[in-house]
Amino acid sequence: MKEFELKNGNHIPALGLGTSGLRGKQCTEVVKKALELGYRHIDTADMYGNHRAVAEALNKSVLSRDELFITSKIQSEDLENKQLKKTADRLLSELELEYFDLLLIHWPSPEISVEESLKAMKELKEAGKVKNVGVSNFTIPLLKEALAAYPDLITVNQVEFHPTLYQKDLLDFAFKNDIILTAYSPLAQGEVFENSVLKSLGKKYDKSPAQLALRWLIEKNIVAIPKASSEAHLKNNLEVFDWDFPVDAAREMELLDQNNRLIDPGYPDFD
Numbered sequence: 599m600k601e602f603e604l605k606n607g608n609h610i611p612a613l614g615l616g617t618s619g620l621r622g623k624q625c626t627e628v629v630k631k632a633l634e635l636g637y638r639h640i641d642t643a644d645m646y647g648n649h650r651a652v653a654e655a656l657n658k659s660v661l662s663r664d665e666l667f668i669t670s671k672i673q674s675e676d677l678e679n680k681q682l683k684k685t686a687d688r689l690l691s692e693l694e695l696e697y698f699d700l701l702l703i704h705w706p707s708p709e710i711s712v713e714e715s716l717k718a719m720k721e722l723k724e725a726g727k728v729k730n731v732g733v734s735n736f737t738i739p740l741l742k743e744a745l746a747a748y749p750d751l752i753t754v755n756q757v758e759f760h761p762t763l764y765q766k767d768l769l770d771f772a773f774k775n776d777i778i779l780t781a782y783s784p785l786a787q788g789e790v791f792e793n794s795v796l797k798s799l800g801k802k803y804d805k806s807p808a809q810l811a812l813r814w815l816i817e818k819n820i821v822a823i824p825k826a827s828s829e830a831h832l833k834n835n836l837e838v839f840d841w842d843f844p845v846d847a848a849r850e851m852e853l854l855d856q857n858n859r860l861i862d863p864g865y866p867d868f869d
């Protein structure tokens with residue numbers, strides 16, 4: 599599995615499994631199958647209500663802890679310093695893990711300062727409970743706040759990113775500040791399969807629109823975490839590394855942006 603280097607020297611697998619919407623037995627089976635197929639990076643969150651189901655799959659796996667990369671996220675209502683640390687302990691106990699490979703602020707809060715939450719994250723890191731600290735849904739102004747408070751702490755910003763939402767300014771800013779972007783909803787929640795350009799490029803090169811979208815992200819040093827629930831989809835999404843990315847596909851895909859944001863609850867201001 600291809601990996602990207604984080605600013606602290608640690609590595610993150612370039613492809614992970616998104617688990618939003620997967621719960622209970624189905625979640626356990628999908629994560630178990632994904633690990634068998636070669637996935638090593640699992641993206642979950644308190645909000646998804648599936649930590650125990652993920653834990654069951656991890657426990658059934660023959661893989662050792664250091665072969666896995668597990669990300670979880672703290673919800674906005676838990677971002678106050680003490681509450682964040684208490685929540686992190688609960689999440690670790692639900693996941694039956696000693697540490698997170700990556701812990702994210704799931705969504706910034708208009709009420710709690712970035713600095714306060716990051717202080718708690720730093721303390722968790724110092725206590726060995728978090729290997730890498732990150733944020734999610736942070737805009738450039740919020741990233742600047744984070745960098746001003748803790749210049750070296752933030753390694754990842756997980757944001758919506760796909761060919762029809764090409765956040766070039768955010769990507770440039772992240773690159774300049776040595777922050778890796780992770781693309782959530784990398785398949786635009788299934789919309790890539792309706793895109794006529796991706797469909798025709800897919801036909802031409804015998805690749806699925808999902809494979810083209812994921813490879814487009816990975817070529818930009820962006821981690822992708824597609825959610826899939828069938829074995830066929832899991833396999834298809836994993837087969838994105840061992841072929842040449844056609845130059846004309848890369849060029850055409852640069853032109854697909856429509857500022858097509860699928861998740862926007864009003865804060866922060868994405869525009």
Ligand SMILES: NC(=O)c1ccc[n+]([C@@H]2O[C@H](COP(=O)([O-])OP(=O)(O)OC[C@H]3O[C@@H](n4cnc5c(N)ncnc54)[C@H](OP(=O)(O)O)[C@@H]3O)[C@@H](O)[C@H]2O)c1
Pocket residue numbers: 615616617618619641642704734735756757781782783784785786787788791806808823824825826827828830831832834835861
């Ligand atoms: N940080 C945040 O605020 C945030 C927000 C949203 C999402 N996320 C994370 O990002 C992950 C992915 O995003 P998402 O779940 O919104 O959407 P997505 O990954 O863009 O799309 C998932 C959809 O694509 C289908 N699919 C996957 N692979 C396919 C393939 N090869 N061929 C055909 N269809 C395929 C899935 O169907 P099947 O399920 O039937 O396979 C599902 O309907 C989430 O699960 C979550 O972990 C984070």
